[in-house]
Amino acid sequence: MGKVMSTAEAVGRFVGDGDFLFIGGYICRPPFAAIHEIIRQKKRDLTVTRSNAADDFDMLIGAGCVKRFISTFISLGLYGLARCYRRSIEKGIPHKIEIEEYTNLSLPLMLMAGALGMPFVPVKDMAGTDLLKISSFMGEKKYKQIDSPFDGSPVLLAPALRPDVAIIHVQQADEEGNAQMWGIGGDCKWGANAAQKVIVSCERIVSRETVGTDPSRTIVPSFKVVAVTEEPFGAHPGYTPGFYDVDLTYGYLYQQASSTAEGFDKFLDEWVYGMKDRAGYTQHFIQRFGYAQFKKLQAKFDYGYPVSYAY
Amino acid sequence: MACCGAREIRDKDLVIVGTGFPTMSANIAKHTHAPGASMMQESGVFDARPARPALSVGDPCLNPGAAMIGGLIEVMGMFLQGGWIDVGFLAGSQVDRFGNINTTVIGNYDSPKSRLPGSGGANPIGALAKRVLIIALHNTRTLAERVDFITTPGYLDGPGARERCGLPAGTGPEVIITNKAVLRFDRDSKEAYLESYHPGSSVEEVVKLTPWKLRVSEAVRETEPPRAEELRVLRKVLDPLGMIRIYEKKGYV
Numbered sequence: 001m002g003k004v005m006s007t008a009e010a011v012g013r014f015v016g017d018g019d020f021l022f023i024g025g026y027i028c029r030p031p032f033a034a035i036h037e038i039i040r041q042k043k044r045d046l047t048v049t050r051s052n053a054a055d056d057f058d059m060l061i062g063a064g065c066v067k068r069f070i071s072t073f074i075s076l077g078l079y080g081l082a083r084c085y086r087r088s089i090e091k092g093i094p095h096k097i098e099i100e101e102y103t104n105l106s107l108p109l110m111l112m113a114g115a116l117g118m119p120f121v122p123v124k125d126m127a128g129t130d131l132l133k134i135s136s137f138m139g140e141k142k143y144k145q146i147d148s149p150f151d152g153s154p155v156l157l158a159p160a161l162r163p164d165v166a167i168i169h170v171q172q173a174d175e176e177g178n179a180q181m182w183g184i185g186g187d188c189k190w191g192a193n194a195a196q197k198v199i200v201s202c203e204r205i206v207s208r209e210t211v212g213t214d215p216s217r218t219i220v221p222s223f224k225v226v227a228v229t230e231e232p233f234g235a236h237p238g239y240t241p242g243f244y245d246v247d248l249t250y251g252y253l254y255q256q257a258s259s260t261a262e263g264f265d266k267f268l269d270e271w272v273y274g275m276k277d278r279a280g281y282t283q284h285f286i287q288r289f290g291y292a293q294f295k296k297l298q299a300k301f302d303y304g305y306p307v308s309y310a311y
Numbered sequence: 312m313a314c315c316g317a318r319e320i321r322d323k324d325l326v327i328v329g330t331g332f333p334t335m336s337a338n339i340a341k342h343t344h345a346p347g348a349s350m351m352q353e354s355g356v357f358d359a360r361p362a363r364p365a366l367s368v369g370d371p372c373l374n375p376g377a378a379m380i381g382g383l384i385e386v387m388g389m390f391l392q393g394g395w396i397d398v399g400f401l402a403g404s405q406v407d408r409f410g411n412i413n414t415t416v417i418g419n420y421d422s423p424k425s426r427l428p429g430s431g432g433a434n435p436i437g438a439l440a441k442r443v444l445i446i447a448l449h450n451t452r453t454l455a456e457r458v459d460f461i462t463t464p465g466y467l468d469g470p471g472a473r474e475r476c477g478l479p480a481g482t483g484p485e486v487i488i489t490n491k492a493v494l495r496f497d498r499d500s501k502e503a504y505l506e507s508y509h510p511g512s513s514v515e516e517v518v519k520l521t522p523w524k525l526r527v528s529e530a531v532r533e534t535e536p537p538r539a540e541e542l543r544v545l546r547k548v549l550d551p552l553g554m555i556r557i558y559e560k561k562g563y564v
Contacts, residue, residue: 027369073431185382
């Protein structure tokens with residue numbers, strides 16, 4: 001059976017309740033099409049991770065999908081603090097999630113260790129700080145301190161992470177799942193390769209030949225990929241270099257809506273539960289904000305060229 | 312404040328910057344006394360040439376024209392942990408007299424008064440950049456004798472503490488630049504003391520707004536006001552959109 005399928009099918013088949021998910025996207029390329037589908041399918045008790053989490057994680061937390069969060073940071077960036085996250089931690093709405101905190105150096109390295117099949121990785125940060133005094137569900141397995149066997153200096157070891165599933169959004173992939181990404185990378189490549197299964201959401205499916213015209217852009221090879229879903233505009237309101245810019249107006253709309261639990265629920269009703277899929281969402285976006293606004297976000301792009309730096 | 316930050320940057324420094332203030336400081340330095348300085352964003356970009364000021368470290372405008380784009384492993388791993396980054400800028404919700412920074416929680420960790428975003432790249436930058444410049448608003452809420460939670464290490468609890476827990480020797484915060492003053496860290500006690508107060512402020516005001524018994528340098532002086540060239544670069548070259556107004560409104564300028 002082929003790997004190309006709808007996002008609904010990919011999430012339905014490969015994301016189970018209680019799974020550990022890596023969700024790619026560092027301000028850029030958040031896989032929102034899949035995030036919305038996870039919320040629609042009411043997945044529960046997920047453990048989720050990424051460096052610098054943002055509105056996508058905030059939404060999953062607010063929608064009640066998340067049990068545990070291996071975190072480094074979460075905010076809405078320009079728009080301020082992540083309000084669903086804060087409501088969860090401060091007031092237990094919709095429920096209190098468990099968090100385990102690392103940093104934007106240690107977490108990518110822990111994912112790299114997972115991808116490389118190593119049990120742990122030495123890290124040079126976190127030493128001496130209160131980050132080491134707190135732990136929740138990982139308990140004593142959050143980190144270990146040893147004396148380096150080579151020079152005796154104190155070294156922290158952090159455990160490798162091996163998510164069950166990684167969901168990433170990239171510019172293009174072929175039907176077998178060779179996934180090509182360009183622009184700011186964050187921890188996407190390592191998070192994807194650390195996982196047992198990868199769901200690739202992409203702006204466009206291209207031929208294997210097109211992939212071959214610039215193979216250095218491939219961050220995940222086909223054999224790791226279980227599903228490929230074509231979702232144009234799939235990372236909105238984040239940006240996808242070469243396809244569309246970040247949507248500040250919509251980002252602000254989310255920030256305003258999510259500042260109260262009621263506003264957040266209404267937002268979900270309109271933009272997630274009320275939509276069948278991403279095509280419906282895009283249509284709704286155009287109806288609500290106008291085609292000119294949609295067009296304004298789009299990059300100047302030559303579809304015939306395999307790689308574009310336009311944004 | 313942006314000019315004070317710029318003056319801490321030396322020619323040929325490799326600087327890791329966030330958006331807004333740090334970028335302005337690094338760019339003022341680059342356009343004035345430190346043309347050889349170069350910048351990196353933790354998201355993976357080296358030597359970006361954006362057409363407009365970036366709104367975040369992941370802003371797509373950083374892509375075209377950059378010399379290199381990688382990811383967190385490249386910038387935070389290879390370059391920062393690898394020991395190549397000279398200067399990092401940090402801000403925090405709370406900063407204490409040893410330059411420790413809190414961006415995790417106000418109040419108790421388990422039942423917080425206010426939950427903040429967490430470390431992100433701050434801890435590794437504070438741990439591993441050779442010199443760290445801290446930016447803070449000068450009031451008794453932001454500055455603290457002791458932070459509620461050490462997210463990012465300054466000098467921890469005093470001299471030798473960084474080295475004892477394995478952080479690289481000779482690293483640590485260099486200054487706390489506030490909207491009122493420049494505080495530098497005493498070589499022996501590792502405690503922040505008053506080096507200069509900005510025009511319009513005074514030693515008395517700064518001491519009053521600092522919640523620990525702030526020591527005042529014998530050579531305390533007024534901060535040199537922004538030079539004409541620094542202001543020209545800031546307003547005309549770096550900030551044609553007038554983004555500095557946002558910072559002026561927040562009290563940072």
